[in-house]
Amino acid sequence: MVAGSAVPAFDGSHIDGSLFTTVTDFASDTTWLNGAMEWWTNAGLRVFAILMVAGWWRARRRGNTAMTLALAVPVAVVVAFAAAEVVKKVVGEVRPCRSMPHAFLVDTCPAPSDYAFPSGHTTAAAATVAALFLLDRRLGAIATVFAAIEGFTRVYVGAHYPHDVLGSALLAVPVAYATSVALRRTLTPAVGRLRDGALRPVLAASAATGAPIDR
Numbered sequence: 001m002v003a004g005s006a007v008p009a010f011d012g013s014h015i016d017g018s019l020f021t022t023v024t025d026f027a028s029d030t031t032w033l034n035g036a037m038e039w040w041t042n043a044g045l046r047v048f049a050i051l052m053v054a055g056w057w058r059a060r061r062r063g064n065t066a067m068t069l070a071l072a073v074p075v076a077v078v079v080a081f082a083a084a085e086v087v088k089k090v091v092g093e094v095r096p097c098r099s100m101p102h103a104f105l106v107d108t109c110p111a112p113s114d115y116a117f118p119s120g121h122t123t124a125a126a127a128t129v130a131a132l133f134l135l136d137r138r139l140g141a142i143a144t145v146f147a148a149i150e151g152f153t154r155v156y157v158g159a160h161y162p163h164d165v166l167g168s169a170l171l172a173v174p175v176a177y178a179t180s181v182a183l184r185r186t187l188t189p190a191v192g193r194l195r196d197g198a199l200r201p202v203l204a205a206s207a208a209t210g211a212p213i214d215r
Contacts, residue, residue, distance in 0.1 A: 080127035105158035118168030127176035
């Protein structure tokens with residue numbers, strides 16, 4: 001039970017609390033790295049936004065299907081994040097800072113109503129990986145590396161248990177992938193019409209930079 005809360009909360013420390021403390025003990029031994037990791041755990045999400053923009057830019061030189069997938073990436077991330085928020089409320093897992101208050105914590109402890117499972121940061125990262133993989137495997141591979149770093153930082157700063165990070169990936173990847181596939185199937189014709197219309201400068205590269213390779 002979370003102190004001061006009338007809602008029973010799940011204590012995830014019994015699942016992998018020892019692994020959590022192994023990581024946070026490492027954080028305690030690397031205090032010189034704490035500031036950078038705390039900064040990166042939030043600022044690092046900007047990398048995924050940059051990768052989305054890169055996917056859109058590359059898709060301008062490709063066809064309607066690629067552009068549809070590029071536009072679907074942020075939508076897929078939002079859908080996956082919304083699903084994670086629903087699961088978070090249903091599970092109601094109390095944060096490690098409340099279950100294990102004596103662990104070394106870099107991050108500040110959030111409000112009691114801000115539950116731990118799954119990790120929202122990792123959900124956004126993993127969803128970006130899945131959606132970008134459909135569009136451009138090279139960008140997807142880059143996103144995978146940064147998603148792994150993001151997941152590790154969430155445990156390092158003490159914000160989440162390892163199973164919160166793993167669970168968010170297991171949730172986000174299929175949801176984001178399915179969302180992108182569904183949008184590709186339903187919106188590609190509409191995107192094609194927009195590319196041939198007023199939005200052509202935004203959705204398609206000029207003839208000088210190369211015509212689309214598929215329609």
